[in-house]
Amino acid sequence: MSDPILVTENLEKRFGGVVAASEISLSLYPGETVAVIGSNGAGKTTFVNMVTGYLKPSSGTIRFRGRDITGSSPRKTAQAGIRRSFQISQIFPQLTALENMMMAEIAAADGKGGLRATALTDTRMKTGRAVLDRFGLSQHADARVGTLPQGVKKQLDIAMAAIDDPALILLDEPTSGVSVDEKIEMMERVIEPLKADDATLLFIEHDMDIVTRFAERTVAFYEGKILSDGPTAEVLADTEVRRYVIGGVHA
């Protein structure tokens, strides 16, 4: 197996007396698609927040592509090649979908001194449209995204995270807020272009159907610790995982 792309060792996060996460040690390998499950407060988002720089770990290390990124700011982790989408989609509501994509592209170029160059070019608009196309968002290109349905906003959030072909993408509950019958379709529409770039994918999910269908590996969190980590079918069949996370028999 090739070298892991992300290695966390004994990550711990305390807020005063509360331990939100502890002993988080895991490795992600290039090209993997990993699902992270666990009840609310189990530490899933805390983990993602530490990896993306929103939270500084109380102890432990995070190495990305061999480099120590523990405690780096969100900006630095993004520049290193880690991107994320959010539970509440973080988009530019007053701008159109095309403008959102263009802003994302320009922003991604900032790290490489891209602010001085002329940014409003036909090439950029073409690339923007192309990305929207890949994610099935073309029909919204000229619509103000603030008025679009929740599912579309989340897709856009994910599409923006995919700008610049990041090596690692973390999706925080990508299908939350999306209606049950649309979930699978939406995931298919985003997973496909993301996988096409051979990115490593990690997504937090509560819907076990989505987990089974899209992730070959699953990590289960419980009370701030990793309860189980392995091939999806095995993890979901694990008795402890069933007791503490999934809650009994799941259809």
Next chain:
Amino acid sequence: MMKTDFRREPLYIAILAGLLILGFFLPSWLRFLLQTAMAGGLVAVGVSLQMRAGLVNFGQGLYYALGGYAVGMLAAQAGITDIFLLLIAAVVVSTVAGVILGLLLSRYREIFYAMLSLAVSMILYGLLVKAAWLGSTDGFNIPSLSYLGWTPSRAVRPDVYYITTAILTVLACLATARYLTSGAGMLCEAVAENEIRLEYLGANPRKVAFIVIVVAAALSGLGGGLLAMSTGHVDPLMTNWTTSGGFVFVALLAGRGSTIAPMIGFFLLELVRNYALDLAPNAWQMILGAVMLMVILLLPEGLWSLVERRRKA
């Protein structure tokens, strides 16, 4: 299509240039009004730029005054009368101030930025008013200026100053348009909309804010210098909250669609003020305030949005 395609700016600026050429032939009082309006218009453009990033600067007059006083002090006290040197000095001084204040204030947004920018401009006001050697509230006059050694005669002076102002204004607008199509210029709107998203994409919202503050400062300093040249006089009112308020008013009214919108807007403002001060000197601010309220309630995107709507239809 982009909401506002600033690549179209040079077209509008060409229209402005055309208007300014025609303006050369206006009756002298009206042409002078146009000239001083261009100077103030640059400051309004500066306010408008910052507004795109969500920063409302209620004290842009600070840079306007710094530019004007730089010209005034160098000319009246250091004996430097070359226009090119003076205007460069005006821009340098205001840009340096922009860098310092930008470093201090670029972390603030919205109302905090508004309050602090207002406070800083009034500190300068207080300083200037207390400075007896600078003429206190009266300010001081500026000797006649020269161009690389040639001092225009009295007769030609108004023409020369008008042409200088017109050319520099057009150049400043072109530079602004270039800025607006650059990455830093475009990201301003993103900063106003969602800084978190920007950070998680690897961008630095604070840097974007810093840049727009400095660009606006430079424009305003040039405006102040041009005003000093045109009127031959500077006084502390340039940095008073009432002056700054005028720029905010115009920027709000004009909307964000084009650099020439605040320029034309400021000209119209000065024109109306010219008449209003004769008719109702104690109601001018009231009229401004009432119009501002109406614009906020009815046309949140400013008057330029009417132009855009018609184009789209």
Next chain:
Amino acid sequence: MLKFTAIMLDGMNYAAWLFLVAVGLTLIYGVMRILNIAHGAFYAIGAYVCASALGVFYAAGLPGALAFAVMGVVALVAGVIVGLAVERGVLRFLYGRDEVLMVLVTYALFLILEDAVKLIWGVESYFVYQPYAYFGFIEINGLPYQVYDLMIVALAIVLGIALWFWLERSRMGRMTTAVVADREISAAMGINVTRIFATTFAIGTVFAVIGGVVTAPKISVTPGIGAEVIILAFAVVVVGGLGSIPGAAIGALFAGYARAMSVHLAPAYELFAIYAVMAVVLAIRPHGLFARASGRKI
């Protein structure tokens, strides 16, 4: 020793005045998220109305002691009328809009009210010094100290405590605190947010007007006092933390004593004293001493 006493007394005076002038601003922001630039105009209106009312009062030859009652009534009535007029007449149509937009709105209102004052009262100065001299002065360490100033300090303390009590103990006060914490949930729990807003704005306005009313006998009332005051109020509120009433008190103390020290020890820097304090505080705590902690956004 003399200088020390002078600084102590002046600082106290100035702090009390700053508190009266700033607390309404911070209260309104805290509850309604509106930075009310028109606050300065309310102050000016208070001063002018006081000057006019007392002008009539003294012309009618009524006993001097009653003047204070007049001032109190004037402050309450003017404050409530102006506050409700602005809130019901303009602001309530704009609730929920962008905070920056609200600043532009209150700025526009400031412009309108400033000229309204000029139209009603003209541009000459008004003097109504009688209340200031009424109680004479006492001597502290050999320095003359107007009893009126002591009364302002007492008033600031009493009103400050009263406001705190109201917010902590009274029913409406506690509902107001709830609205500060979370507007939506308060409404969902049945709190009449509209009534809270109207009441809060009226209270904030009354405080501004009180500031103007008690100051009128000490100054010449002219156009422009509103603009001067709003800048100072900003400085105090920024130092204390927007929305915090204890913050306004501490900010007023810092600023008041900074100015007093500057006036007596380094008069050339008087203008900067308050802003220097502001700069120092902001360098350590960028959003003021008692700024509200902001919640998680993602």
